[in-house]
Amino acid sequence: MAAVADDGFRVLDEEALVEYIKATPALRAQLGEQLDGLTIKEVGDGNLNFVFIVIGSAGSLVIKQAIPYVRCIGASWPMTKERAYFEALALKEHGRLCPNNVPEVYHFDRAMSLIGMRYLKPPHIILRKGLISGIEYPLLAQHMSEYMARTLFFTSLLYHSTSEHRQAVAEFCGNVELCRLTEQVVFSDPYKIAQYNHWTSPYLDHDAEALRTDDTLKIEVADLKSMFCERAQALIHGDLHTGSVMVTSDSTQVIDPEFAFYGPMGFDIGAYLGNLILAFFSQDGHANKDNDREEHKRWILRMIEETWNLFHQKFVSLWNENIDGHGEAYLADIYNTPELRLLVQKKYMTDLFHDSLGFGAAKMIRRIVGIAHVEDFESIVDESKRASCERRALDCAKTLLKERRRFETICEIISVVQDFSAH
Amino acid sequence: MAAVADDGFRVLDEEALVEYIKATPALRAQLGEQLDGLTIKEVGDGNLNFVFIVIGSAGSLVIKQAIPYVRCIGASWPMTKERAYFEALALKEHGRLCPNNVPEVYHFDRAMSLIGMRYLKPPHIILRKGLISGIEYPLLAQHMSEYMARTLFFTSLLYHSTSEHRQAVAEFCGNVELCRLTEQVVFSDPYKIAQYNHWTSPYLDHDAEALRTDDTLKIEVADLKSMFCERAQALIHGDLHTGSVMVTSDSTQVIDPEFAFYGPMGFDIGAYLGNLILAFFSQDGHANKDNDREEHKRWILRMIEETWNLFHQKFVSLWNENIDGHGEAYLADIYNTPELRLLVQKKYMTDLFHDSLGFGAAKMIRRIVGIAHVEDFESIVDESKRASCERRALDCAKTLLKERRRFETICEIISVVQDFSAH
Numbered sequence: 001m002a003a004v005a006d007d008g009f010r011v012l013d014e015e016a017l018v019e020y021i022k023a024t025p026a027l028r029a030q031l032g033e034q035l036d037g038l039t040i041k042e043v044g045d046g047n048l049n050f051v052f053i054v055i056g057s058a059g060s061l062v063i064k065q066a067i068p069y070v071r072c073i074g075a076s077w078p079m080t081k082e083r084a085y086f087e088a089l090a091l092k093e094h095g096r097l098c099p100n101n102v103p104e105v106y107h108f109d110r111a112m113s114l115i116g117m118r119y120l121k122p123p124h125i126i127l128r129k130g131l132i133s134g135i136e137y138p139l140l141a142q143h144m145s146e147y148m149a150r151t152l153f154f155t156s157l158l159y160h161s162t163s164e165h166r167q168a169v170a171e172f173c174g175n176v177e178l179c180r181l182t183e184q185v186v187f188s189d190p191y192k193i194a195q196y197n198h199w200t201s202p203y204l205d206h207d208a209e210a211l212r213t214d215d216t217l218k219i220e221v222a223d224l225k226s227m228f229c230e231r232a233q234a235l236i237h238g239d240l241h242t243g244s245v246m247v248t249s250d251s252t253q254v255i256d257p258e259f260a261f262y263g264p265m266g267f268d269i270g271a272y273l274g275n276l277i278l279a280f281f282s283q284d285g286h287a288n289k290d291n292d293r294e295e296h297k298r299w300i301l302r303m304i305e306e307t308w309n310l311f312h313q314k315f316v317s318l319w320n321e322n323i324d325g326h327g328e329a330y331l332a333d334i335y336n337t338p339e340l341r342l343l344v345q346k347k348y349m350t351d352l353f354h355d356s357l358g359f360g361a362a363k364m365i366r367r368i369v370g371i372a373h374v375e376d377f378e379s380i381v382d383e384s385k386r387a388s389c390e391r392r393a394l395d396c397a398k399t400l401l402k403e404r405r406r407f408e409t410i411c412e413i414i415s416v417v418q419d420f421s422a423h
Numbered sequence: 424m425a426a427v428a429d430d431g432f433r434v435l436d437e438e439a440l441v442e443y444i445k446a447t448p449a450l451r452a453q454l455g456e457q458l459d460g461l462t463i464k465e466v467g468d469g470n471l472n473f474v475f476i477v478i479g480s481a482g483s484l485v486i487k488q489a490i491p492y493v494r495c496i497g498a499s500w501p502m503t504k505e506r507a508y509f510e511a512l513a514l515k516e517h518g519r520l521c522p523n524n525v526p527e528v529y530h531f532d533r534a535m536s537l538i539g540m541r542y543l544k545p546p547h548i549i550l551r552k553g554l555i556s557g558i559e560y561p562l563l564a565q566h567m568s569e570y571m572a573r574t575l576f577f578t579s580l581l582y583h584s585t586s587e588h589r590q591a592v593a594e595f596c597g598n599v600e601l602c603r604l605t606e607q608v609v610f611s612d613p614y615k616i617a618q619y620n621h622w623t624s625p626y627l628d629h630d631a632e633a634l635r636t637d638d639t640l641k642i643e644v645a646d647l648k649s650m651f652c653e654r655a656q657a658l659i660h661g662d663l664h665t666g667s668v669m670v671t672s673d674s675t676q677v678i679d680p681e682f683a684f685y686g687p688m689g690f691d692i693g694a695y696l697g698n699l700i701l702a703f704f705s706q707d708g709h710a711n712k713d714n715d716r717e718e719h720k721r722w723i724l725r726m727i728e729e730t731w732n733l734f735h736q737k738f739v740s741l742w743n744e745n746i747d748g749h750g751e752a753y754l755a756d757i758y759n760t761p762e763l764r765l766l767v768q769k770k771y772m773t774d775l776f777h778d779s780l781g782f783g784a785a786k787m788i789r790r791i792v793g794i795a796h797v798e799d800f801e802s803i804v805d806e807s808k809r810a811s812c813e814r815r816a817l818d819c820a821k822t823l824l825k826e827r828r829r830f831e832t833i834c835e836i837i838s839v840v841q842d843f844s845a846h
């Protein structure tokens with residue numbers, strides 16, 4: 001068994017984990033008190049943490065443990081294990097607001113930075129892998145728009161009183177180290193020479209350099225970074241890419257909100273849509289003589305369109321249903337006519353659309369030239385083919401980021417994506 | 424002596440105050456240990472708190488005590504006395520950053536909500552009263568621009584790391600009740616029918632009603648309110664009107680930051696400039712055959728112009744001096760050419776200018792139709808004359824608020840103010 005640190009923390013290996021489970025009533029109960037012959041498998045494929053699947057004869061669960069550094073880099077890049085506390089908080093809060101799309105938390109141990117949660121059983125797979133395989137998920141847009149609409153609406157000032165809001169904001173200010181990681185890898189490193197930056201070289205050497213000398217782009221990125229650092233609009237997931245979503249044909253589950261904090265809503269919406277756009281641009285790299293992927297590309301574009309449109313519709317519906325609630329952004333006796341309500345909603349949703357495009361594009365860029373790439377592209381073995389997919393995505397992202405304010409509808413975005421795909 | 428509440432708090436009268444001082448070493452020391460025959464005078468003219476001037480034979484000081492309700496309304500409007508804690512924090516932080524323009528804090532007692540600070544001796548008077556009397560202060564623009572530039576710059580992400588910033592933001596989230604008071608009286612009540620709203624009636628009845636049906640204005644006000652509630656840009660004073668500044672011909676002291684929190688910088692700059700504009704519009708009401716106030720009006724306009732221009736200059740200088748510091752908004756190796764630096768600074772300052780105009784105008788409006796008016800207008804006895812001054816100020820404010828984004832320089836604002844004054 002691993003040594004116990006002063007603060008009660010120790011990294012659990014499989015053996016130690018069994019002991020831990022046996023000593024923890026909430027976990028025992030989840031396994032139906034049948035603790036003999038547990039199967040334990042570490043499946044953490046992420047960059048940061050350990051994830052164990054625990055299967056017994058009468059139940060199952062997942063244990064996620066944060067360690068005090070970035071797993072994929074090592075102890076040389078320390079990272080607070082307190083992130084597990086914020087992940088647990090966010091799982092519970094988002095789970096309360098959207099129980100159908102967030103795994104239940106069975107147990108949280110702050111000293112151990114350890115979360116026990118529902119095991120998302122097969123055929124659940126990571127959405128990114130499904131998209132790479134060319135699988136379609138008929139309920140995906142419904143579910144993801146529902147998740148984003150509910151978690152963002154109910155944690156914003158459209159629903160919160162300012163007292164509730166500031167208290168929650170203060171609590172999540174504690175997750176500053178994870179915010180700093182995002183600030184660095186999304187808003188800074190791609191625009192400078194940085195140790196861990198990499199790209200499909202030499203193909204994209206000029207493209208990467210062009211980012212570092214693009215003044216217009218850098219000015220816009222500064223704006224987005226300020227918004228990320230200063231604007232406490234809602235409790236966002238903070239890392240809502242397609243690798244944080246597990247899916248089957250009828251279930252969609254959002255995991256891994258360890259970057260959660262009160263930030264701009266557009267960061268979540270953009271992360272998700274931006275990663276769908278990356279998936280789209282990667283398809284040509286996965287095409288072969290049996291499958292040209294054209295149908296899958298069309299399906300992804302439909303997903304993007306439907307997700308935003310359904311999000312828009314659901315979000316505005318929640319707003320209308322709660323118009324006389326305790327939310328304090330737009331008091332009912334000031335915004336007191338149907339026309340005025342329409343006007344403020346239109347403005348709010350348009351601003352949110354522009355924010356989402358900006359953040360989404362920034363997330364696309366960083367996945368092509370920054371520290372952490374996406375499997376969608378990485379799994380394209382032919383480097384020249386990969387680079388040409390990546391370049392289209394990068395050029396598209398630059399346009400979306402710089403010109404985001406001229407777009408009004410998601411249809412226009414689909415056209416832009418198609419144009420870059422045809423180049 | 425007043426009864427002691429459970430939490431150690433009791434409201435001090437003059438007698439109890441003497442006992443308190445005698446028992447408090449930091450205050451005794453300030454009075455040179457000469458504690459016989461102290462003169463004590465309560466001078467609180469504000470809406471919220473008690474302020475005592477304490478003069479002994481070998482020293483002097485001011486004691487400010489917060490009570491758990493709004494003084495000018497009474498116990499029916501409770502208001503946390505914890506505001507004194509945030510006032511003391513802000514006095515100390517702003518005092519550290521700009522010691523020449525903030526009174527020194529000698530002592531703070533959280534349980535008693537009591538601050539001991541430097542007595543700003545005569546001829547210090549409240550700036551608002553000086554402006555009403557037609558007095559000119561040759562160093563005012565220098566001092567106020569210095570105060571605003573230093574307090575705002577050094578508490579923003581232009582100077583802070585994001586770690587420092589989020590920690591400070593979290594702390595000041597605790598001042599939520601005072602923020603709520605601002606939200607209500609500045610961004611809500613003037614745009615609806617509200618209990619304590621009043622105006623120079625019947626003259627301004629239609630003007631007040633027009634505010635409540637002005638959709639364009641309400642949409643812009645919602646934007647400002649969101650920024651106030653969501654954007655943690657810098658540690659702002661939060662109540663920086665001309666009644667929070669004490670002056671002599673060579674000293675300028677900013678008092679009363681009990682509304683301090685991390686909010687938009689433009690809220691402070693706007694409060695101050697907006698109150699100067701109110702002072703300007705009130706002058707016609709104070710003109711008489713001996714003094715037409717035209718010269719004083721020109722001086723106030725020069726003040727407005729110089730304050731913004733000096734602020735701009737000092738703020739950008741601080742930025743340039745700290746370009747290689749630990750501020751994280753614009754990293755030196757990304758914003759790495761003089762041209763790019765100029766571009767981002769221009770954008771930042773223009774956005775700040777627009778924010779300041781918006782907030783300044785909102786503060787003007789609320790002083791004419793809301794709960795708390797300003798002596799500048801209130802001291803004009805002739806109601807019809809007062810109403811006509813107020814109407815010009817109100818119309819000017821509406822234009823500034825709605826059209827703020829079309830202005831680039833403070834000169835243009837001076838012209839707008841002059842135009843409305845000539846109507």
Ligand SMILES: Nc1ncnc2c1ncn2[C@@H]1O[C@H](COP(=O)(O)OP(=O)(O)O)[C@@H](O)[C@H]1O
Nearest residue numbers: 043044045046047048049051062118119120256
């Ligand atoms: N509740 C769960 N049920 C099933 N598998 C899970 C669950 N949580 C995580 N996983 C698996 O573990 C992987 C890593 O989990 P994740 O929370 O994303 O960790 P990290 O923060 O290190 O990225 C996921 O990609 C998924 O395959």
Ligand SMILES: Nc1ncnc2c1ncn2[C@@H]1O[C@H](COP(=O)(O)OP(=O)(O)O)[C@@H](O)[C@H]1O
Nearest residue numbers: 466467468469470471472474485541542543679
């Ligand atoms: N340090 C001081 N020196 C001299 N007078 C002061 C001082 N602080 C406050 N005052 C006087 O007390 C009045 C009320 O103080 P203020 O801090 O503005 O209280 P409030 O929060 O109730 O508005 C001021 O207008 C000023 O006349």
Ligand SMILES: [Mg+2]
Nearest residue numbers: 046243244256
């Ligand atoms: Mg993950």
Ligand SMILES: [Mg+2]
Nearest residue numbers: 046048256258
């Ligand atoms: Mg993670």
Ligand SMILES: [Mg+2]
Nearest residue numbers: 469666667679
């Ligand atoms: Mg005051």
Ligand SMILES: [Mg+2]
Nearest residue numbers: 468469470666
């Ligand atoms: Mg007053």
Ligand SMILES: [Mg+2]
Nearest residue numbers: 469471679681
């Ligand atoms: Mg005050």
